[in-house]
Amino acid sequence: MNRRTILGTVAALTLATGLAGTALAQDTLKIGAVGPKTGPLAGGAEVSFWPNVQLWAHDVNAAGGIDVGGTKYMVEIIEYDDQTNPGETIKAVQRLATQDKADFVLAPYSTGLNIASAPIFQRYGYPMITHTAISDQIEDLSNKFPNMYFLLGGATGLAGGVVEVLSDMREAGEIGSTVAMVNVADAFGIELAEAARPRMAEAGFEIVYDNSYPLGTQDLSPVIKGAKAAEPDAFVAFSYPPDTFGLTEQAKIAGLAPKAFYTAVATAFPAYAGRFGAAAEGVLGAGGIHADGDAFKEYAARHMEVTGQAPDFWASAPTYASFQILQMAIEGAGTTDREKVAEYIADNSFDTIIGPIDWDENNANAKYWTVGQWQGGVFKGVASTGRDGAVAAMPKTGWE
Amino acid sequence: MSARDWQGLSISAVLLALAACLPLLGDDYYLTIGVTIAMYTVLATSWALFSGPTHYISLATAAFFGLGTYCTALGIENGLSYWMTLPIAAVLGALVAGLVGIATLRLSGVYFVIFTLGLSELVRQIVTWAQNVSGQKGLYVLTEITEAHIYWQLLGLGALVYLAGWAIGRSRLGFALRIIGDDEEVARHSGINTARAKVLLFMVSGATASVVGGMLAPRYIYIEPSTAFTPMLSFLVVIMALLGGVGRLWGPIVGVIPFTLLWEAISASFPNQTTLLLGFSFLVIVYLLPRGFVGLLEGLRRRVLQREAYA
Structure with a gap:
């Protein structure tokens, strides 16, 4: 050419x-x-x-x-x-x-x-x-x-979902009535904790440890140690992505292993299972989906x-x-x-x-997933406000 | 007042009137950029009022801004009228600045910089803690205030800041500050109450930033600590003021306008590399314009005058 x-x-x-x-x-x-x-x-x-x-x-x-x-x-x-x-x-x-x-x-x-x-x-x-x-x-x-x-x-639905799951587990005889609850002191964490407290009380749960930590806290071991000392049947953390990982890590190290272990935002991220592998099995978290x-x-x-x-x-x-x-x-x-x-x-x-x-009178979707759980490497929805496909929550068996 | 003062004042008034016409153009995009420019102009100018003559670099702008934002948000939530919340924000900003000033303006150099940076973090943590204790979440500021209103308010505040700066510049206080900036020891030996002078100016600067925060609250609608106290704001204000030059009252605005436009151009054309390009422009600014646009313009003027003198 x-x-x-x-x-x-x-x-x-x-x-x-x-x-x-x-x-x-x-x-x-x-x-x-x-x-x-x-x-x-x-x-x-x-x-x-x-x-x-x-x-x-x-x-x-x-x-x-x-x-x-x-x-x-x-x-x-x-x-x-x-x-x-x-x-x-x-x-x-x-x-x-x-x-x-x-x-x-x-x-x-x-x-x-x-x-x-x-x-x-x-x-x-x-x-x-x-x-x-x-x-x-x-x-x-x-x-x-x-x-x-x-x-x-x-937030009300998400916190309500947690209480619902814990109640079901208690009914099945898997856990008792004591709960250690912590939250990140930031908008969404505060909101969830506020919504959860009265519902926990109403459902007959006793909050044996109630604490919060500032956003961006690096060292979460005091929080976990405090929770462990209270010997709770369930651990609930209304946490954000960095502390969701931090709390789980610390709980593993300190051996805080109640039958119900919940962390909030980012538990549903694939990176969570990526980081904790088999130890993530049985961890409860905010969100969920009909994963099957x-x-x-x-x-x-x-x-x-x-x-x-x-x-x-x-x-x-x-x-x-x-x-x-x-x-x-x-x-x-x-x-x-x-x-x-x-x-x-x-x-x-x-x-x-x-x-x-479909939309309710406030243009909101009233049926959404509230709690999920890592089961067999997949984070499956265990509670919702009206979605199909929820599986039963199972008790967590340690961090191994 | 001399004829020159009158000339300066009338030019400023005409420019202000022109700027006030922007919302009438009917282009919302320019108005949005206008709000950004007006906001940073007020913040950078009031920052330079204090930091220009004293050379104390304050990174506390975000602290006062956030304080004002919360003041307006809480005021409206508790049934106060919006217009009431602005003076409250001003008083509160001045008070906090006064307290902080008394405690810290004896510090100098890098200690002061670090303290002011820590201050916004401190205020933010206090607000967060208060939210945690009271169970109060993010605040909603639902008003009928539009961008044009916010823009005009900011212009009005900007005019006030300029008048204040102009008045301070020719008062005993302004003179004292310039001496402090040149040599604090000398100032003290000449009988100037350096602490008082610095605290007073810091209060003006803090009150202004607080009112700006209050004015911006209806724009953000949803107020939470992470957005109200973003440390980025403090840094941007310093960079824009330095880009303009802090030696003159009109210096910061000469920095704010090109910087905002540059930022806008970068965000619009390279959405994936904003931070990178921004950092690069900082480098260029620091290396090529160490004395800001004011220094550049005055250098040019001097050269022209010299050439005329030779001719």
């Missing part, structure tokens, strides 16, 4: 791709995704949020796109890092709405970042199906932001194949389901008109990978 032919080919190719580009541009839906890639919540978002954004876009495009009134639209994801800073989340969503002219924006990651950006979602009429917002003010929020939906559940269901198994396999990592057993699937709902609503409404799509979400129930979703 001489230089002229090369130039000609290049020019033709450029022209072709350019044309293809414009043709594509007409059949593309721009979808914004804002979440932490840096900052304190980046770790959680890298497990539960970002891989699902990637997977969902992959799934939609592999299937030929989203069907809007007979025309297939591919999705193009525009990602922004909000640095776990609500000011940046606000800016990024604003940028998506006005500069990038995004057709839809996926709900951000975590309670605070969702609520901070809710007014902007509202202003531009974007439906906001939150997958990781847990709030006790859902009623006020949904009154003020009618486009806001809640998928993951609430075909829908989840299939989803987990795709997740692994496309993103190269496994989903967690709590927020991952609901996150994906929230994107599914958005897709179904666009297809169901047959338009990209946000108002009509929002209307469609409000008026319908959806069949997702986590099962059927």
Whole structure:
């Protein structure tokens, strides 16, 4: 090939791709995704949020796109890092709405970042199906932001689930009535502990050790030693990711091995089983999923194949389901008109990978998983507020 | 007041009026960036009021900011009107700054820096502890206040800070601070009550940051310690002020505007490398603009004047 032919080919190719580009541009839906890639919540978002954004876009495009009134639209994801800073989340969503002219924006990651950006979602009429917002003010929020939906559940249900599981185990004669309860002194940990205390008392449990530790505490051995000295039948920790790992590690070292051992956030992460291996067997944790269901198994396999990592057993699937709902609503409404799509979400129930979703009077999903347990290397849901597929909790037998 | 003062004041007034028109453009994106710029301008300018002349680097901005945020959030939750919470935030910020100032401004150099950094962590832990004890969770600030309102409030506060800075600059207090910055020993020997002067200015700076926090609370809606007391805020304020230059009252704003735009450009174009590129820009700033934009502009001006003198 001489230089002229090369130039000609290049020019033709450029022209072709350019044309293809414009043709594509007409059949593309721009979808914004804002979440932490840096900052304190980046770790959680890298497990539960970002891989699902990637997977969902992959799934939609592999299937030929989203069907809007007979025309297939591919999705193009525009990602922004909000640095776990609500000011940046606000800016990024604003940028998506006005500069990038995004057709839809996926709900951000975590309670605070969702609520901070809710007014902007509202202003531009974007439906906001939150997958990781847990709030006790859902009623006020949904009154003020009618486009806001809640998928993951609430602290009351999560804490109630723990008490329910312990009660069942006591009834089966596996544990007694004494509980050591600790919590991380931060928003969600406090909220769960507050919700659990009266329910424990009501169910006839005696809290023999009740303590808290600041967020970011490195040395958790005093906490575990204190709990061990109280010789509880059950250990319950409303913990965050770093301390979930820290407490488990210390409990192993100190030999705190009650028949019921519960840690909260991040127990459902694959990394938990990765770190503790066989010792994780029988550990109870916040969240859970119908892990034996075909829908989840299939989803987990795709997740692994496309993103190269496994989903967690709590927020991952609901996150994906929230994107599914958005897709179904666009297809169901047959338009990209946000108002009509929002209307469609409000008026319908959806069949997702986590099962059927319908909304209560506060636009919340009232049926969610509350407690799971590591059984045979899989974190299976053992309690929920109305989901199918729960397995019975089994007593933990030491750390071996 | 001299004719030059009047000239400066009227130029500032015109610029302020122009800035106040931004929400009328109707472009929400620019307004959002405007709020960010206004917020950091007020914070950096009030920071420079204290740290500029005294050379005491304070990393306590986040402590006062968070204090104000909580003040507004708690006030609204307990039925106070929003407008009442701002003066309370100011008084509280000034009080805490005063206490801290009395306790620590005798420290100098790196000890002071570390203490102020620790302060925001301390306040944050206290708030968290109080939440844990009371069972109080994250706070919700649901109001009808829009971004445009917040922007105008910040502009108003910015104008106040400039007036205060201008007034302090030509008062005995300002003169005393400049002497302290040059040599604290000399200042003390000339009969200046150095501690009092420093504490007073620190209080102005603390009160301002606290009010800014209060004004921003309705924007964040959901208030929790980790977002209200983010240490990043303290560092950004220092970096922006230094980028502008702290020797002049208008220095920080010359740093805030390009920095915010640069940050925005980086976040928009390289969402996966924000932190990396940000660190890189810090390096460039430190190496190429050690005296900030003010130093650069004044250097240029001097060169032009010299050339004129030769010609």
